[in-house]
Amino acid sequence: MINPLLQRSQAHRPGGAKPQRAFKDVHPCIGCNSCGMNGPCVFKDDFEFVRKHITDADMVVFATPMYYFGMSAQLKAVIDRFYAVNGQIHRPKKAALILTYADNSPEKEGVIINHYTVLLNYLGWQDAGQIIAAGVWQAGAVNHTDYPRQAYELGKSL
Numbered sequence: 001m002i003n004p005l006l007q008r009s010q011a012h013r014p015g016g017a018k019p020q021r022a023f024k025d026v027h028p029c030i031g032c033n034s035c036g037m038n039g040p041c042v043f044k045d046d047f048e049f050v051r052k053h054i055t056d057a058d059m060v061v062f063a064t065p066m067y068y069f070g071m072s073a074q075l076k077a078v079i080d081r082f083y084a085v086n087g088q089i090h091r092p093k094k095a096a097l098i099l100t101y102a103d104n105s106p107e108k109e110g111v112i113i114n115h116y117t118v119l120l121n122y123l124g125w126q127d128a129g130q131i132i133a134a135g136v137w138q139a140g141a142v143n144h145t146d147y148p149r150q151a152y153e154l155g156k157s158l
């Protein structure tokens with residue numbers, strides 16, 4: 001789902017970073033506070049990719065399946081590691097949310113949308129759009145829906 005969005009937005013804004021494959025090895029934050037909320041982390045892993053790009057990024061896309069009514073552990077681990085760059089990321093950025101899930105329930109998707117909204121308010125980032133892809137169960141099923149086109153259109157509007 002993130003591919004069509006980036007496909008269009010990168011076409012006229014080359015240089016965008018596509019990190020999702022890099023998230024396979026991001027250790028959860030353990031709250032040791034060694035970073036002091038603005039410094040090196042004790043874990044040297046794929047978060048270094050985020051650290052390198054996020055301060056200067058003008059847009060961040062959060063993409064996740066719903067897992068037990070929340071975002072994926074992989075995405076949550078990355079967000080928790082924002083702690084180490086917290087001092088650098090409270091500056092205006094755009095953000096977007098891409099959510100896939102099997103059910104079709106405003107109540108359930110609202111949990112993740114609310115988390116995203118509160119996070120953006122805390123960071124001072126502005127929501128540029130949300131693609132909420134309900135009713136997709138099998139991995140990749142979303143590719144046979146209209147949602148990739150909507151993601152493409154969102155990328156075009158950025």
Ligand SMILES: Cc1cc2nc3c(=O)[nH]c(=O)nc-3n(C[C@H](O)[C@H](O)[C@H](O)COP(=O)(O)O)c2cc1C
Pocket residue numbers: 064065066067068069070100101102103104136137138139140141142
């Ligand atoms: C561990 C796990 C937990 C899940 N929990 C939910 C859930 O709480 N609600 C729901 O509607 N779908 C749930 N699903 C279904 C996934 O959200 C769905 O398979 C996924 O969004 C498919 O899209 P993808 O191709 O982007 O992975 C769960 C799937 C897994 C593997």
